Amino acid sequence: MRRAQANLPALVVALLVVSTAIGMSLALADGAFAGATRSPGDRRAAVALSERLVSADSPVTVRKNVLNRTIVARLNASSLRRGFPVVAGHDFSVRLGNRTLVSVGDSTGGVTMRRIVLVAQRQPVELTPRFTGPNATVTLPRRSRRADLTIHPPAGTTVRTVRANGRVVRYDPAGLDGTYRVRLARLETTTLALNASASLPAGSVTVTYYPERTTKATLVVTVDG
Amino acid sequence: MGRAQLSTTVVEAAVGILLIFAVTTGFVLAVPHATDGTTQLDAYARDAATVLANEPPRHHGATRLDEVTASNASFVRERAALRRRVDRILPDNLLFRIRTPYGDVGYARPAGVPVGVVRVATAHGEVTIWVWYV
Numbered sequence: 566m567r568r569a570q571a572n573l574p575a576l577v578v579a580l581l582v583v584s585t586a587i588g589m590s591l592a593l594a595d596g597a598f599a600g601a602t603r604s605p606g607d608r609r610a611a612v613a614l615s616e617r618l619v620s621a622d623s624p625v626t627v628r629k630n631v632l633n634r635t636i637v638a639r640l641n642a643s644s645l646r647r648g649f650p651v652v653a654g655h656d657f658s659v660r661l662g663n664r665t666l667v668s669v670g671d672s673t674g675g676v677t678m679r680r681i682v683l684v685a686q687r688q689p690v691e692l693t694p695r696f697t698g699p700n701a702t703v704t705l706p707r708r709s710r711r712a713d714l715t716i717h718p719p720a721g722t723t724v725r726t727v728r729a730n731g732r733v734v735r736y737d738p739a740g741l742d743g744t745y746r747v748r749l750a751r752l753e754t755t756t757l758a759l760n761a762s763a764s765l766p767a768g769s770v771t772v773t774y775y776p777e778r779t780t781k782a783t784l785v786v787t788v789d790g
Numbered sequence: 791m792g793r794a795q796l797s798t799t800v801v802e803a804a805v806g807i808l809l810i811f812a813v814t815t816g817f818v819l820a821v822p823h824a825t826d827g828t829t830q831l832d833a834y835a836r837d838a839a840t841v842l843a844n845e846p847p848r849h850h851g852a853t854r855l856d857e858v859t860a861s862n863a864s865f866v867r868e869r870a871a872l873r874r875r876v877d878r879i880l881p882d883n884l885l886f887r888i889r890t891p892y893g894d895v896g897y898a899r900p901a902g903v904p905v906g907v908v909r910v911a912t913a914h915g916e917v918t919i920w921v922w923y924v
Contacts, residue, residue, distance in 0.1 A: 572797060579803030586807040590814035597821045612829065619837070630840040678830065681837035681879055683844075708846050752852040781841075781879055 607676040611788040613651045615678040618659070618784060624648050627685050631779065634686040637661060642669050652788060660785040675789025683779040689713075692772045701759040707776035710751050715744045715771040718761060724770075726760040749774075827923075831906025835921045838879055838886070839910045845875075858890055859914040865892035884921050891915035 621629040625636050645667050646653055656670030661684070694703035705712065714735070718724050723740030726733055727747065734747040749755045759770065839855075847857035848871060850864070858868050873895050876886055887896035891914055899905065905922045 572799060575797035575799045579797075579799045583803050583806050583810070586810045590810050593814050594817040597818045601821045612833075615833070628844060630837055631844060678833065679881065680833060681841060681881070683841055752846075783881055 604676060607655070607788045607790065610651050610655050610657070611676045611678045611786050614649055614657065614659075614788065615680050615784065615786040617649055617651070618786065619680050619682055627777075630681070631683045631685050632661075632782075632784070634684050637666065637684065640666050642667050655788050656790050657786070657788045660787075662782045670789075672787045672789040675787045677785060677787045680784040680786070682782055682784045684782050685777050685779045687775040687777050689773050689775055692774065693768060694770060694772065695767045696759075696765045696770070699761045699764055701761060701765050701770070702756055703759075703770075703772060704754065704756045705749075705772070705774050707774070708751060708754060709749055709774035709776050711746060711748050711775060712755070712757070713744055713746050713773040714757070715773070716741045716759070716769070718742065718769050719766060722761055722763045722765065724759050724761045724765070728758040728760070729755050731758075828904050828906055831904060831921055831923070832908065833906070834880065834884060835886075835906040835908040835919045838876060838921065839908045839917070839919050841879055842872075842876070843910060855910065855912055855917060856914075859892070859912045859917060861914075862892045865890060869893070869895050880921060883924050885924055886919060886921045888920075889918040891917075896920075 617623055619626060619630050619632075625632050625640060627633050640659070645659065646669075652669075656672045656675070658668040658672040659666045661682075690707075692703065692705070694701070696703075714727060716724050716727075718740070724742075725736065725738060725740060727735040727741065727745070729747060729749055730753065735741055735745050747757075757772065759765070843853050843855045845854040847854050848868065849857065851857035851860055854868075854872070854875070858865055858872055872888065876888065876896070880886055885897045887894060887899050899920055900922065903922050905920050907918065907920050909916055909918045911917075
């Protein structure tokens, strides 16, 4: 029975080969699973929080991707949790540039999302135009969403109409005198035109407008556990 | 007979290995791969487009994107300023390329690296922004 004897080494070799194959397969499958494990919960929370913070209807933005400097500075952990319940139960931090706005728990090593934002601030600029003739026009040097007009015409002169780019924004047949707020279009340069009964001396009209100053920054949202 | 016949055990082992690798292939191919970071890159591209679409123009038009795509002349006039502006907006570890109806601005797009992309419609045509890590 020489054949039965020869089967024993063949069996040993076969077992060896099969167990090697099993080992290699396990290593490959483990690698595939390790690559797929990327803390999806943290990632979802980080992406969602960053997306909602910069969205147009977020409480901290003026419009999409433009943060209001004053409101952002007031941001704290409880207001963030209330406004963005997606991070409830997570450790997270929100940074703007290299300044930490909010940090809850320990978020080092979590999933980080970075967003490019502008930080906007409006500051009033006063303009005292000089006019020649009764049809006075003044072009605002920078775009602004609104303007405050202070009109004090000299005695005997009446200002009836104020137009912004041809659109009537103020009209009083008895004459305008005082401070008026006018709404302007953000996407166009505005020319204000005043219709006065006589030439307006310098200083009788003051325009205060609110140009937006923006600085770029990176909003960094980190969420962990 | 001592003929060179393959032992049944070895044949069985070979079949077994085939089965094992079949299962392994299932694991390796079916498990989702880690994304190559395009979520973040897409977010960068989208943010850059939003910022450009909201900025006042340098000369005419409603926004900066509108100005750049308005005509060939205004594109040629604005391309250097656009490149500088996008360079300033994007973080330092990113490069970009912008395609407008009148031409491209930015760096040459490399092959084989993850790229974030966004397409925005303007009144004069589509603007595409690609960003990638340096």
